[in-house]
Amino acid sequence: MQFIENRTYDEIKVGDTAELTRTLKPEDIELFAVMSGDVNPAHVDKEYASSDMFHHVIAHGMWGGALISAVLGTELPGPGTIYLNQNFSFRAPVGLGDTVVIKVTVAEKVEKHHHVTLDCVCVNQDGKTVIEGSALVIAPTVKVRRPRVILPDVHLHERGARFNELIRANANLEPVRTAVVHPCDALSLEGALEAGIKKLIIPVLVGPKAKIEATALEIGRDLSGIEIVDVPHSHAAAETAVALARAGKVSMLMKGKIHTDELLEPVVNNDKGLRTERRMSHIFALDVPNYSKPLLISDAAINIFPDLQTKRDIVQNSIDLAHALGIDLPKVAILSAVETVTPTIPSTVDAAGLCKMSDRGQITGALIDGPLAFDNAVSQSAAEAKGIQSDVAGQADILIVPDLEAGNMLAKQLIYLAGADAAGIVLGARVPIVLTSRADGVMSRLASAAIAQLYVHHMPIGTIQ
Structure with missing residues (x-):
């Protein structure tokens, strides 16, 4: 001492x-x-x-x-x-x-x-x-x-810095015409209007006009020049927004004050929805203090217990988003509790299957490895301590979780315990869907809109199969 x-x-x-x-x-x-x-x-x-x-x-x-x-x-x-x-x-x-x-x-x-x-x-x-x-x-x-007192390590992190950089990087892109579904609370309307001011989107507000105008009055915002599609309630707002996307009148959807299930119900409708051959999945984009780059986590909001084919689509959706964000060859870690294929732990078997699908060209555009435990996916020292030789371990861009429960808990632990900033988007439909939590602030909504804008310009409508 x-x-x-x-x-x-x-x-x-x-x-x-x-x-x-x-x-x-x-x-x-x-x-x-x-x-x-x-x-x-x-x-x-x-x-x-x-x-x-x-x-x-x-x-x-x-x-x-x-x-x-x-x-x-x-x-x-x-x-x-x-x-x-x-x-x-x-x-x-x-x-x-x-x-x-x-x-x-x-x-x-x-x-x-x-x-x-x-x-x-x-x-x-x-x-x-x-x-x-x-x-x-x-x-x-x-x-x-x-x-002698041992001083603590100090880690400085500027909240929203990477997301602000992302928004600035979109300055030369055309804003995307976007149906904002039921923006009848302060946060969702503020987020949509701010995204419009920053030229990320051209907001089309879909919901009860009287409620939207009352919310605008409450937050002191002027709706002059903003298109409002008047419908009686949230369910009708979701259906109308999907119809606008299906008709090519908007290129993106943004969630307002509406439950995720209610928003997605008309999206997944076989006859009038926005389905493609690709399974839809949600992707968290996180700016995590002490991690050197953005981190994508999927799926934490839609697919509860995905099978191998669904996981294949979850992986490909995540890779496509990484490409849109400028990551040419993203590193994808398939997460489980251990690093070896173990028949009694199904997620390890799925991880091995996904790696083989990548080898055979069924998943493209990334380096994929798994199964990997979380520590080995994000920490090179942890991977080295276990003797893991991998181009992905310790430097993952994308984390693919075993199921929704694991993904939701992992993402929210990073947000609430590690101070991560989060954005969220759903891919796999004809158009991207900005899907944030009802508690998310304006910055989260702006970042999500910026990510979706990048995706629309990178993957034009009709290219998702």
């Missing part, structure tokens, strides 16, 4: 020194900005900083001041020190990758009140002084020796 120990006033001598060395990393700047609220673009905006007087991102000045405080509080004098005064001159900027040596030297002791004055200097890797000055402290008079 490491300990932290002070030097009392009586132990300190003029000329005593202490120092620490620190290299500035991007996360240091981000964490200091979060802690202080200082979002000066010179520190956090690379584009702005490149045109500023220093031409690169620099540390907050008080980042160096905080390191001086760290030396005083942990080394010299150490625990029990009371910081009274400081006088610093900031002589040069500290940029990303710079290594700074922070040194304090005892300059003066005053017996009365046990005051100690220390000269302070920070020097970079080129020997250039970046901060210099002095600090006045009250030195401790009682010896302190304590176990």
